[in-house]
Structures are given as structure tokens and as C-alpha cells.
Amino acid sequence: MGTTFGKGCHLHLIDGSAFIFRAFHALPPLTRKSDGLPIGAVSGFCNMIHKYVQDNAGPDAPTHVAVVFDKGSHTFRNDLYDLYKANRDEMPADLRPQIPLTREATRAFNIACLEQEGFEADDIIATLTRRAVEAGGRVTIISSDKDLMQLVGNGVEMLDAMKGKRIGVEEVEEKFGVGPDRVVDVQALAGDSVDNIPGAPGIGIKTAALLIQEYGDLETLLDRAEDIPQPKRRQTLIEHRAQIELSKRLVTLDAAMPLEVTLDDLEVRAPDPATLMDFLTQMEFRTLTRRIADALGLEPPAAAEPAPAADAAAPARLPFTPETYDCVRDAAALRDWIEAANARGWVAVDTETTGLDEMRCDLVGISLAVEPGRACYIPLGHKTGGGDLFGADALAEGQMPLAQALALLKPLLEDPAVMKIGQNMKYDAKVLARHGIAVAPIDDTMLMSYAMNAGLHGHGMDALSERYLDHSPIPIKSLLGTGKSQITFDRVPIDEAVKYAAEDADITLRLAQLFKPQLHRARVTTVYETLERPLVPVLAEMEMTGIKVDRDTLSRMSNAFAQKMAGLEADIHELAGEKFNVGSPKQLGEILFDKMSLAGGKKGKTGAYATGADVLEDLAAEGHDLPARVLDWRQIAKLKSTYTDALQDHIHPETGRVHTSYVITGAVTGRLASTDPNLQNIPVRSEDGRRIREAFVxxxxxxxxxxxxxxxxxxxxxxxxxxDALKQAFREGQDIHAMTASEMFDVPLDQMTPEIRRRAKAINFGVIYGISGFGLARQLRIPRSEAQGFIDRYFERFPGIKDYxxxxxxxxxxxxxxxxxxxxxxxxxxxxxxxxxxxxxxxxxxxxxxxxxxxxxxxxxxxxxxxxxxxxxxxxxxxxxxxxxxxxxxxxxxxxxxxxxxxxxxxxxxxxxxxxxxxxxxxxxxxxxxxx
Missing domain, CATH: 3.30.70.370 (Alpha-Beta Plaits)
Known part of the structure; x- marks a missing residue:
């Protein structure tokens, strides 16, 4: 036993339940042990605890620490109110078996693990906090739970570990409008739909805070409810007094609950290396085991042999061993793989090509996987230098003829009874479509990940493999090299290609078997099945069709833009009083801020003034001509370089058409992105930008x-x-921008001017994107105060938007x-x-x-x-x-x-x-x- 808890001691209380649920939802529980047991939440929890330990090893490290959990769902609050937390969803089936493992993990890290029947974790935290403060110590509560904010102050703070944000008295006042000592009063009035605390109907946090600020506390407010001038609010408080008082009892934490544990029992202790390593090894957390072993200066333990898979949808975590990947060099071997795929009813497919442009690249090989760890590569186009008499490259030995392999694969890849699984399957489908194969039906691991996790992380195969399979794939750079010495895949030796390509198919199959069952749990099966997967063949067909572009039109536009840029340059030089390189940010900055002494000049690390579009737009909004002309020059320069010049290089030599590629996962909102070339960003606000569309014929x-x-x-x-006003206008087919302008500026529709309508249009669309007065001022080139006034007036006329x-x-x-x-x-x-x-x-x-x-x-x-x-x-x-x-x-x-x-x-x-x-x-x- 160490020193007795007292003055100078610092207690950390970790909200364990919050850690678990954050781990479960932020890192969906796709990971399973080799025996089929779900351990995704345990993995995330262990990573959080390890990070906590690392982050709190400095001079301000805690002297005492505990992880506090909820135990059971019935507490004294359910006895007070049987509907308490009654509307909460049942615990996900995959999370339930992981709960005991998080307790084991806590003990493996040698941290005190606390829970008590009949009480919530928050009550344990409240009781320990009170005891620690009374003993003269400090307390940090590792949580962002608003219910714990009533404990802040007097040596107690909270820490949101996920964001590194400390929560003190000021932050509590910012959230609730009152200090920590009155948080329960505000919560009692506002209620809580998550915990099913009734509160006062119709009174939210802001109104509750105003009432408590005015009357001092909840009891005084209720006693003086008849004095409240607003009839509806007065009646609510009088009629629902008992309900409000019950709500306060429900939200008030019990800081005097009986606890057998003492503060001294929570003293920080170093983990026992053997115990911790044993637990991590049993959980098969290979990466974390290595990381912690390194931190403790230990040799990582040998990996345990995987147990047989308990569930076909959760494959055993077999090692990725290139020695088990086959190289298919003849028809007999390929038929065996096709037979295996037909027997399974699924096959993961990946193509290897000479480039990323599906419309121009050559097919080099195809890889297949039929079960985890069982994959092959079919080399079809690998070459060796120094071929025939004319110096052409020769095909490497040991490859099937391309036509023969595709003829054998075509029935399998088009069979409606066999699911073809890919990672970004649109690419592979287009490559194979150019060879007469219509791949269907398909599943796509990239789109599964996107449907579940848009906004959380990327959806590339390497990132998904590292995140969910704990495996780093062979990097393509290790085969192709970089820079001037980079080669194409057809130059990669076949033996090396087998390891890389078969691994890709193997990883894709493993990801599919992990992700597919999780779509239902994440409640996005319908999204994947109706919005993601069926879009793939539609986009593939569009992209292969392409659109015809007239090269002569683009060339004439490029010349016209060059002349226009020259004219603008002359105007800019005249305004500046000297010639300079308009395309040089450094020279432009010196003209604007040194020579012309315009306001707002800021130098960056390089010592040059910032002259980005935002800076120039601000100056233009203040009425300065030169920055406005530079903006015009830059716009024309971009149109020329990005579109009229560059689009000519994208015209396919055989089709005469431009074939853009759509990225389904390019935006978190589901909006498609267009690349190589990007046809969605052709400017249409300016006449010059709109003219570019004339070349698409x-x-x-x-x-x-x-x-x-x-x-x-x-x-x-x-x-x-x-x-309602907008809905009615749309139903009646009104000009919505004119209607908005009329509503906001009190201008009759028959007196509407184009300028007023333009401003209303900018506000209408700007509000959707949460535009600020600052942003609107730039867009309309008006003073910021005037722009903010427009936005304020907009919200006054359409208050429902603010509520939304x-x-x-x-x-x-x-x-x-x-x-x-x-x-x-x-x-x-x-x-x-x-x-x-x-x-x-x-x-x-x-x-x-x-x-x-x-x-x-x-x-x-x-x-x-x-x-x-x-x-x-x-x-x-x-x-x-x-x-x-x-x-x-x-x-x-x-x-x-x-x-x-x-x-x-x-x-x-x-x-x-x-x-x-x-x-x-x-x-x-x-x-x-x-x-x-």
C-alpha cells in the first residue's frame, strides 16, 4: 500500500461504458477472433486504455485511477420511475459477449475496475469524486457525458479524451447556460429523450437556463410559477410540478452511495507484463500486442494457433502467406479454380493492368479467391525485354493465352448464380467489359465500407485491411518503384506479381465476409442494396460510352482565352503603374500591400504576402479594382489550363470521346465525384465558363x-x-428566388429587379451550406455587415430553418x-x-x-x-x-x-x-x- 489519499493526490475516473460504446460505434464490431467471437469493441477499448496510459505518463500523471462501468440495467432510478431509460435500444447482439472482456482488459492493464449492482457508473463517479475532494485531492473525470457536468468545480474537471478537450466551469456554463451547481435544475426542466426523463413539456435547455437564471433555483421557480407572465409556460410549470420534481431526482447523481472500495485501493499500479501480454495474445490483437511489448521493452509473444471458424460469415483469421497462393499457368489449373468458385457460389476477383485508365490500359492478369487464404493469380500479359527482331517485348514464359483464359472465365464471371466480389468493382468490370465480359452479379467491399462508415475513414483496400484485418498489404510501390524509374505492372516478374495480386483478392474476400453481415447491424442494408451496388453497372456503362468533344472548338477557345488574359494583364499593369508577373503571388503581394498600401496584408512563413482568392475577394468587396481584375485573370487562366487545354489530352484516340470516371465514395453525402477529367466543376456562373460546354457535342x-x-x-x-411559405410557393410553381426577395425585402413581385433577385438567390442557396455573413459578403462583394443583415432577416422570415x-x-x-x-x-x-x-x-x-x-x-x-x-x-x-x-x-x-x-x-x-x-x-x- 502506498501513501494515504489526501492533499496533492490526483484521481482519474474513466467512464468505461462511454469508452466501450465509442469503440463499438466508431470502430464497428466487424473484428472477430479465429473462433468467431466478436472482439471489435474490446480491441477499440484496449487501444483507448493504452493511449490513456501513454498520454498520462508525464509529471501531471494521476496518483490514483479507476475505470467505472455500469452493471445491469435496473437501478434505484427504475424504482422511482419505471419508464426510466425504457426507450433505449436493446444492446447489440455482437456487443453483449464483449462486455465481460472489457472488464478483463481493465484488470489486465492493472487498473481498478469498479461497478455495483443497483447504481449507475455516474453514481460511483460522483461518490468517489466527493470523497476525493473532501480528502483534499483533485479529480479528473475522463468523459464527455453531460450528466457528469454537475460535478465540475472545486478541484473537479472533466476531460473528453477523444478530442483532448478539458471541461471546466466555463465550458459547463457555455453548454447549459448555468453553473455546475444548477445543471440538475436545467436538466429537470428540459428533460432528456435519450434517458426518457420527462421534464417540463415544451421547455428546452435555453428556456430552462433563462428561467433558472431569473429565479435562482428550481424550487423557487416552481413556488413562484404563478408569477410567470407567459401563459403557456406558467401553465406547464404548474400542471407538471410533480413530474419536474421527479425529473430532478432522476438526474441528480447519488454522491453518497455505499462503496466497499476506498480511494487508497485506486492507487496507480504498473501492469504485470505477463498478465497483460497473455490477455492481448488470447484476444489475438497482434498489432497492439507488438506495440505494448515495444513500450514495455519485451519480446512480443508468439501468435497462438487459430481455432476453427465458428461462423462461415466470420472466417478464421488465417495468416496471409504468399506461399499458399497459386500461379495458374494452364487451362487445367484454371478449370479447377472455376469449379471451386462455382461450388462456393462466390469468388473475389481483381484485375492487374498497365495503368489506371480503364479505357486505355492493357490487361496483365486476373486474381481469384474462393476462401480466406486460398487465392490464385493468372498471369496473362507479363513481358520480358529484348524480344523479336524488331525490338518488341516478348511475353514472359508460363502464361496462358489471353483469349483462352477469358473464354474459360467468361461463363463464371457472367453466371447469375455466382457472386463476384471486388474492391472498387467498377474498375474491374470496365476492364473486363472491354474484353467482352459482362461481370454480374457483383458485391463491392469499398461500397460496403462506404455505406457503413462514410465520414469516419477512407475506403481504400490498404486502409481497410490494416483497420479491420490487422494486416498491411504489399505496397504497389515495392513492385513498380517511383519517379522516372517506375515500371508498369506487365514488367513485374510473375513470381512477385503472384504474391501481390493474389493477396489483393484474398483481402477483398476477407473484407466482404466481415462487412456483409454488418450492413444489417448498421441499418444500412437498404442503402447498400438500393443506392450503392446497383449504381455500379449504370456508371460503368456511362463511363464507357463517354461524350464527344470537338477538339477544334477547344483549340479556338484556348486562343480566345489567351487573348483575354493578355488584355486583363494590360489593365492590371496600368492599375499597378508598372509591369509585373501577374501569376506570381510574391510580386502581386508586393504591389498590393507594399506599393499600394492596401489593408489586410499578412506574410506567411516564406516572408511573402498571402494573395489567395479569399484575400483578393475581401479587397474586391471593398471596391479595389486591381484585385478584382486579378481574380478575373485567374479565372480565365484556370479555364484555359484546366479545361480548354487539358480536355484535348483526354479525348480518346479511338472513340473521339472523353470518358470521365465517377467516384461513388468521393463525398460523404453520397454525391458523385467526376475525375480524369472532372466534368462536374466546369464553371457555369460565368459566360466564359458556360462556353466550354459548347465543345461537348x-x-x-x-x-x-x-x-x-x-x-x-x-x-x-x-x-x-x-x-410552409416555401412549400406553398413550390406547390404553386412560383419563382422561389423572387418570392424570397419579396418576403425579405418587402418588394412586390411586379417590382422585382434582377439585382434583388440575385441577392435572394445567393442567400437561398447559401443558407443550405451554412454560409456566414463573411462568406456571403465575398460572394456578393458587399460589406460584411450588410450581408449579415440579409442572413439575419432571412432567419426571421423563415424561423423553421433555424430550428432545423x-x-x-x-x-x-x-x-x-x-x-x-x-x-x-x-x-x-x-x-x-x-x-x-x-x-x-x-x-x-x-x-x-x-x-x-x-x-x-x-x-x-x-x-x-x-x-x-x-x-x-x-x-x-x-x-x-x-x-x-x-x-x-x-x-x-x-x-x-x-x-x-x-x-x-x-x-x-x-x-x-x-x-x-x-x-x-x-x-x-x-x-x-x-x-x-
Whole structure:
């Protein structure tokens, strides 16, 4: 026994239940032991405890520590109120067997592990906190639970370990509007839907805080309820007094509960290396075991032999051993693998190629996996230097003829009874489609991960393997090299290629078997099955079709832009009074801030002034011509370099068309991203930007047809926020921007000017993205105070929008995610951040359900489009945010428009019935600009 707890001692109390649930939800419980036992939450919990130990090893390390858990679901509060926490979901089946293991983990780390029947962890924490303070010590509670904030003050603080954020008296006052000593009064009034604490109906945190501030405490407030001037509030407090008093008893922590443990029992103790290593080894946490062994200066123990898998959906954690991967060099061996895949009913497939452009690369080989640890590679195009008399490379020996292998694989890859599993299967499907193979049906591990974890982490195979399989795949750079010496995959020796390629298929299969059962638990099966997976063949077909681009038009535009840039340069030099390199940020900064002495000049680490777009926009908003002209010059320069010059290089030499690639996982909201080239970011606000679309043309005898959702995000906002004025305007087909301008600026519709309407339009769309007065000022180039006034007036006229924003942020903070009307989850791990990051995270959370719902709607339309167009001479070419572009026979345009409009306007149904109609605008023409 060490020293007696007293003055100078520092007690840390860790909210163990919070650690468990954060580990379970932030790192979905996909990980299983080799015997099938789920251990994902245990793994996350152990990592958190290890990080805690590492972070608290300095001079301010605690002298005493305990991890405190809830035990059972029935406490004294259930005796007071039988509906207490009655609406909480049942514990997930995969988490239940992990709860005892987290206690074992705590003891393995040699940290006191506390729980007591009939009381919550919060009561144990409250009691130990009181005892520690009375003994003269300090207390840090490792938790972000609002219910514990009543304990803060008088030597007690909280620490949100996930964010590194300390919670003191000021932070409590910021959250509740009152000090810690009055938190329970506010909670009693506001109630808590999560814990089913009734509170006072209709009174939220803000109102409760105002009432407590005015009357001092809850008892005085209730005694003087008849003095409250607001009739509804007065009646609520009088009628529900008993309920409010009960609520206070429910939220007040018991700081005097009987505990057998003493503070001295909680003294910090070093872990016993053998005990800790034994536990980690039993749990098969190889990475963490190595990490802790290194920290303790120990040799990591040998891995235990894996037990047989207990569940076919949870494969044994077999080692990734290249020696067990086969190299298939002849038809007989390939037939054996095809037979195994047919017997299984699934096969993981991966292609190896000479590049990342599916429309131009050569197929080098195909890998297959039929069960974890059982994979092969079929080399088809590996080469050796110094080939024939003409100096061409020769095929390496020991490879099947490409045509023979594909002929054998085609029936398997097209068999509807065999599931083909891939990681980013769209790529492999396009490569194989160029060889006449229509791969179907498919599963995609990248899309499974995206459906479950959008916003939490990336979805590339290497990252998923390290995160969920505890395995680092062979890096491609180790085979191809980098820089000038980099080679293509057809130059990789076959023996090395087998290890790399077969491992990819093996990893993909293991990820699929882990992820597929988890879709239901994460409640995103419908999202994956109706919004993600069926989109793959639709996009693959669009991308392979491409869109025709006129090279001569682009060339003429490039020349015109060059002339325009020269004219702007001359204007800029005249305004500056001297010639300088407009493209040089350093020289521009010296002109603006040294020579012209404009305000706002800030130098960076290099000693040069910052001259980014934000700086120039601020200066332009203040009426300075030179920065405004530089912005114009930069815009034209970008149009030239990024589009009119670069697009010419993307025209396929054989098809004469540009083939963009859509990234399904490119945005957390579900919005598609376009790459190589990016056709979604062609500027359309400026006349010059819109002109670029003139180069996208229809083929001979055809026209382009564009159909675009009209103000879809505003319509969704009107629905989800319940804005009656907006809903009515949409139902009546009003000009929504003119209506908004009329509402805000008290201007009759018949007196509306284009400028007033433009400002209303900027605010309408800006509000969806949580635009600030600062941002709106830049966009409209007006003073910040005027822009903020517009936004304030907007919220006054449409108060439901403010309510929606507040409720969405609160939901994100409580749940860690927001979701679309179709169930897509967008995780919000940064929602509790402080500083500038906080504003960004909140704006993203507010916008995500709206933008995500719009993205889901157009996905649903695209997925239905092949069937809708069946029999019509039309092909879908592009998706650009809310717009779809088709190539159509000239005489079929009206029929196609009618069919497509019907699909798009009904895309939300039957899953969601919106309060406002979806409206689709249509156009047609010889080029994209004319059609749009």
C-alpha cells in the first residue's frame, strides 16, 4: 500500500461504458477472433486504455485511477420511475459477449475496475469524486457525458479524451447556460429523450437556463410559477410540478452511495507484463500486442494457433502467406479454380493492368479467391525485354493465352448464380467489359465500407485491411518503384506479381465476409442494396460510352482565352503603374500591400504576402479594382489550363470521346465525384465558363438532351424543415428566388429587379451550406455587415430553418451522425470540435441530410434509367450534380424527355413522399451548352 489519499493526490475516473460504446460505434464490431467471437469493441477499448496510459505518463500523471462501468440495467432510478431509460435500444447482439472482456482488459492493464449492482457508473463517479475532494485531492473525470457536468468545480474537471478537450466551469456554463451547481435544475426542466426523463413539456435547455437564471433555483421557480407572465409556460410549470420534481431526482447523481472500495485501493499500479501480454495474445490483437511489448521493452509473444471458424460469415483469421497462393499457368489449373468458385457460389476477383485508365490500359492478369487464404493469380500479359527482331517485348514464359483464359472465365464471371466480389468493382468490370465480359452479379467491399462508415475513414483496400484485418498489404510501390524509374505492372516478374495480386483478392474476400453481415447491424442494408451496388453497372456503362468533344472548338477557345488574359494583364499593369508577373503571388503581394498600401496584408512563413482568392475577394468587396481584375485573370487562366487545354489530352484516340470516371465514395453525402477529367466543376456562373460546354457535342444524327432538377435542395429543405411559405410557393410553381426577395425585402413581385433577385438567390442557396455573413459578403462583394443583415432577416422570415439547423446539430452531437431521408448515414466525428473547425463541422452536418437526400434521389433515378430507356434510341452520358445528360436520336428527343422526366420527378417514391413536388427542367441542342 502506498501513501494515504489526501492533499496533492490526483484521481482519474474513466467512464468505461462511454469508452466501450465509442469503440463499438466508431470502430464497428466487424473484428472477430479465429473462433468467431466478436472482439471489435474490446480491441477499440484496449487501444483507448493504452493511449490513456501513454498520454498520462508525464509529471501531471494521476496518483490514483479507476475505470467505472455500469452493471445491469435496473437501478434505484427504475424504482422511482419505471419508464426510466425504457426507450433505449436493446444492446447489440455482437456487443453483449464483449462486455465481460472489457472488464478483463481493465484488470489486465492493472487498473481498478469498479461497478455495483443497483447504481449507475455516474453514481460511483460522483461518490468517489466527493470523497476525493473532501480528502483534499483533485479529480479528473475522463468523459464527455453531460450528466457528469454537475460535478465540475472545486478541484473537479472533466476531460473528453477523444478530442483532448478539458471541461471546466466555463465550458459547463457555455453548454447549459448555468453553473455546475444548477445543471440538475436545467436538466429537470428540459428533460432528456435519450434517458426518457420527462421534464417540463415544451421547455428546452435555453428556456430552462433563462428561467433558472431569473429565479435562482428550481424550487423557487416552481413556488413562484404563478408569477410567470407567459401563459403557456406558467401553465406547464404548474400542471407538471410533480413530474419536474421527479425529473430532478432522476438526474441528480447519488454522491453518497455505499462503496466497499476506498480511494487508497485506486492507487496507480504498473501492469504485470505477463498478465497483460497473455490477455492481448488470447484476444489475438497482434498489432497492439507488438506495440505494448515495444513500450514495455519485451519480446512480443508468439501468435497462438487459430481455432476453427465458428461462423462461415466470420472466417478464421488465417495468416496471409504468399506461399499458399497459386500461379495458374494452364487451362487445367484454371478449370479447377472455376469449379471451386462455382461450388462456393462466390469468388473475389481483381484485375492487374498497365495503368489506371480503364479505357486505355492493357490487361496483365486476373486474381481469384474462393476462401480466406486460398487465392490464385493468372498471369496473362507479363513481358520480358529484348524480344523479336524488331525490338518488341516478348511475353514472359508460363502464361496462358489471353483469349483462352477469358473464354474459360467468361461463363463464371457472367453466371447469375455466382457472386463476384471486388474492391472498387467498377474498375474491374470496365476492364473486363472491354474484353467482352459482362461481370454480374457483383458485391463491392469499398461500397460496403462506404455505406457503413462514410465520414469516419477512407475506403481504400490498404486502409481497410490494416483497420479491420490487422494486416498491411504489399505496397504497389515495392513492385513498380517511383519517379522516372517506375515500371508498369506487365514488367513485374510473375513470381512477385503472384504474391501481390493474389493477396489483393484474398483481402477483398476477407473484407466482404466481415462487412456483409454488418450492413444489417448498421441499418444500412437498404442503402447498400438500393443506392450503392446497383449504381455500379449504370456508371460503368456511362463511363464507357463517354461524350464527344470537338477538339477544334477547344483549340479556338484556348486562343480566345489567351487573348483575354493578355488584355486583363494590360489593365492590371496600368492599375499597378508598372509591369509585373501577374501569376506570381510574391510580386502581386508586393504591389498590393507594399506599393499600394492596401489593408489586410499578412506574410506567411516564406516572408511573402498571402494573395489567395479569399484575400483578393475581401479587397474586391471593398471596391479595389486591381484585385478584382486579378481574380478575373485567374479565372480565365484556370479555364484555359484546366479545361480548354487539358480536355484535348483526354479525348480518346479511338472513340473521339472523353470518358470521365465517377467516384461513388468521393463525398460523404453520397454525391458523385467526376475525375480524369472532372466534368462536374466546369464553371457555369460565368459566360466564359458556360462556353466550354459548347465543345461537348452530339454525334452525327443525334442531339444532346439535358434534364436538371429545379432547386432540388431548396425543395428538400422546405420539406425537412417544414417551411410552409416555401412549400406553398413550390406547390404553386412560383419563382422561389423572387418570392424570397419579396418576403425579405418587402418588394412586390411586379417590382422585382434582377439585382434583388440575385441577392435572394445567393442567400437561398447559401443558407443550405451554412454560409456566414463573411462568406456571403465575398460572394456578393458587399460589406460584411450588410450581408449579415440579409442572413439575419432571412432567419426571421423563415424561423423553421433555424430550428432545423439547431435540431440537426443536436442530433449529430448525440448520435455521431446525421442521415438522409433514405437512411444514408453521414458520420460527424468532428461535430464537437472547437475553434474554426467547429463552424465547418456544424455547417457540414446541417447540409449533409439535404445534399445527401438530393444525391440519393438522382441515384435512384439513374438506377431506374436503363429500364426506362429500353427500346428508345438514347444513352445516358453524364451526371453533373442535379443534371443528367443524354445522347438521343434527333427524332426521339421529346419521347426521351417525357420518359426521363417521369422517372426523375418520381425518383423519391415510394420510399419517401415529399411535401413539395420535384420539378425537372429539360433542354436539347447540338451541344451541351445549347441543351442546358
Amino acid at each position: 452530339a454525334d452525327t444524327g443525334k442531339i444532346l438532351v439535358s434534364l436538371d432538377y429545379s432547386q432540388i435542395e431548396l425543395r428538400i429543405l422546405a420539406h425537412v424543415a417544414g417551411i 439547423m439547431s435540431e440537426t446539430v443536436a442530433f449529430a452531437r448525440a448520435k455521431g451522425h446525421v442521415q438522409t431521408l433514405f437512411g444514408r448515414r453521414i458520420h460527424t466525428p468532428e461535430i464537437g470540435a472547437k475553434g474554426p473547425q467547429a463552424g465547418f463541422a456544424q455547417r457540414a452536418a446541417i447540409n449533409a441530410p439535404i445534399q445527401g437526400t438530393a444525391a440519393d434521389i438522382i441515384r435512384r433515378a439513374m438506377i431506374r434509367m436503363p429500364a426506362a430507356l429500353d427500346g428508345l434510341p438514347a444513352r445516358m452520358l453524364l451526371q453533373v450534380h442535379d443534371e443528367l445528360v443524354f445522347e438521343v436520336d434527333e427524332n426521339a428527343a421529346e419521347d426521351v424527355i417525357a420518359r426521363v422526366r417521369d422517372v426523375m420527378e418520381g425518383a423519391a417514391m415510394p420510399a419517401v413522399k415529399l411535401d413539395v413536388p420535384l420539378v425537372v427542367d429539360a433542354g436539347q441542342g447540338a451541344n451541351w451548352a445549347a441543351a442546358h
